[in-house]
Amino acid sequence: MKSPKNNIYFKIGTIVTIALLLLIPTSMIKGLINERELTQVETISEVSSKWGxxxxxxxxxxxxxxxxxxxxxxxxxxxxxxxxxxxxxxxxxxxxxxxxxxxxxxxxxxxxxxxxxxxxxxxxxxxxxxxxxxxxxxxxxxxxxxxxxxxxxxxxxxxxxxxxxxxxxxxxxxxxxxxxxxxxxxxxxxxxxxxxxxxxxxxxxxxxxxxxxxxxxxxxxxxxxxxxxxxxxxxxxxxxxxxxxxxxxxxxxxxxxxxxxxxxxxxxxxxxxxxxxxxxxxxxxxxxxxVDNYQKTYRSIRYAILFIGFTFLVFFFIEVLNKVFIHPIQYILVGIALVVFYTLLLSISEHLTFNLAFILSAVATLALIAGYVKAILKSTKLTYLISGILLVLYSFIFVIIQLQDFALLIGSIGIFIILGLVMYYSRKIDWYNLNLEEEKVEAV
Incomplete structure (x- = not known):
């Protein structure tokens, strides 16, 4: 009987469940953005009522x-x-x-x-x-x-x-x-x-x-x-x-x-x-x-599922291709770090320009995840790989936010390219025999 550690279907189910559960704090952050924006509107209304x-x-x-x-x-x-x-x-x-x-x-x-x-x-x-x-x-x-x-x-x-x-x-x-x-x-x-x-x-x-x-x-x-x-x-x-x-x-x-x-x-x-x-x-x-920082922050958090899903997909491929094991708790911690990025972005953008807030929040999140990946995988190559992928993702979202009129076009092209890369690097994986191969490796 295969242990949960080597069961590919159990692993996929666990990853999908974690990703979906992380959408709960993401939606809570959306509510926080709306709350802060409402507070801004009420403040403007209060000052306007006294001035004109x-x-x-x-x-x-x-x-x-x-x-x-x-x-x-x-x-x-x-x-x-x-x-x-x-x-x-x-x-x-x-x-x-x-x-x-x-x-x-x-x-x-x-x-x-x-x-x-x-x-x-x-x-x-x-x-x-x-x-x-x-x-x-x-x-x-x-x-x-x-x-x-x-x-x-x-x-x-x-x-x-x-x-x-x-x-x-x-x-x-x-x-x-x-x-x-x-x-x-x-x-x-x-x-x-x-x-x-x-x-x-x-x-x-x-x-x-x-x-x-x-x-x-x-x-x-x-x-x-x-x-x-x-x-x-x-x-x-x-x-x-x-x-x-x-x-x-x-x-x-x-x-x-x-x-x-x-x-x-x-x-x-x-x-x-x-x-x-x-x-x-x-x-x-x-x-x-x-600048309207709240609208831009809200637009960026709409891509949270893309960040979480693609990052987990990269971690899963690293497990499959490099025969390493990443515990579900480690997936959760990385996912929480990705979600915390948006709270950093929201809070910093209220004091600095949105672009500077985005850069500072992205650098802090990348450094946190890179250090954690280095500690759990003990591989500089894999650390650079994951950090580079996240850097590309953050840059992609930053460009979409700046090009508001072309956001749908650039976003569609970017997601198509990401899907193409996933299909290319997974083309040689024998999904039916993946568990069997892991058992052979353990037997040796």
């Missing part, structure tokens, strides 16, 4: 209340009566020009970095002649004396100074809040003078000193909207419904220009009530941090 959240500037647009009358029939007393309902008319500008500069700052809370900014935004534009005849509302029902210019700002805590409105030749001051939630739910408003005369046109201008965190978005409410934003931040991401028509990004910062027409969005220049939403057309700048 992500900002979206919506507008400006004119809001005018009007009344309409409907007839209601009361079943209780069988009387038909007329009921007055108050609704709002919203008019967007024909021209909107926005220019501004963003001054980003890095804030620290513990080990985490948070991007906040101060911005100086100038808005100018024009409301062409307001053709009320196109709207099915009698002029007598429109309350022109209660007209307001509304500017949506997602977090009012970011406003630094009083905002004044230049309206034709007049000056008005903005007040907090919006008269209705039809278009925006947060913002400021100012009284304006509007005439029922269809030929009247209105120019406006205002400046905002606005604080926020990471994101600054705009909505293209103008029939023609021109936006120009500059900043000293050298890692911007342009997101949202529209990308810049022109942009320049360098080590000294960026300049971006957008030109959006009313034909590019899915709402008109005037409507009644809450028929349309302008938030879907928002776009702007995301002040990205250069």
């Amino acid at each position: 959240e992500q900002q979206t500037i919506s507008g400006p647009f004119i809001t005018i209340p009007y009344v309409r009358y409907i007839k209601e029939f009361s079943k209780k007393d069988s009387v038909e009566k007329t009921v007055q309902i108050k609704e709002y008319l919203h008019i967007l500008p024909s021209e909107l020009d926005i220019s501004g500069n963003i001054h980003p700052e890095l804030r620290y809370r513990g080990i985490y970095e948070i991007v906040v900014y101060n911005s100086k935004i100038n808005l100018t534009g024009k409301f062409s002649s307001l053709n009320f005849s196109e709207i099915d509302v009698p002029l007598n029902n429109i309350q022109f004396d209660k007209a307001r210019l509304t500017l949506g700002i997602s977090d009012l805590r970011g406003i630094e100074e009083q905002i004044n409105l230049g309206w034709n030749s007049k000056q008005f001051s903005f007040n907090p809040g919006v008269t209705t939630n039809d278009v925006v739910s947060s913002g400021i408003n100012s009284e304006i003078s509007v005439s029922p005369n269809d030929s009247s046109s209105y120019t406006f201008s205002l400046s905002i000193n606005l604080k926020g965190s990471q994101l600054l978005y705009f909505t293209p409410v103008g029939k023609v909207t021109d936006i120009k934003i500059s900043s000293a931040w050298k890692n911007p991401s342009f997101n949202g419904a529209f990308l810049p028509d022109r942009r320049s990004v360098s080590d000294s910062g960026f300049v971006a220009n957008w030109n959006v027409l009313h034909l590019n969005r899915n709402y008109p220049q005037a409507w009644i009530g809450s028929k349309h939403s302008i938030s879907e057309s928002a776009f702007g700048i995301d002040l990205l941090l250069p």
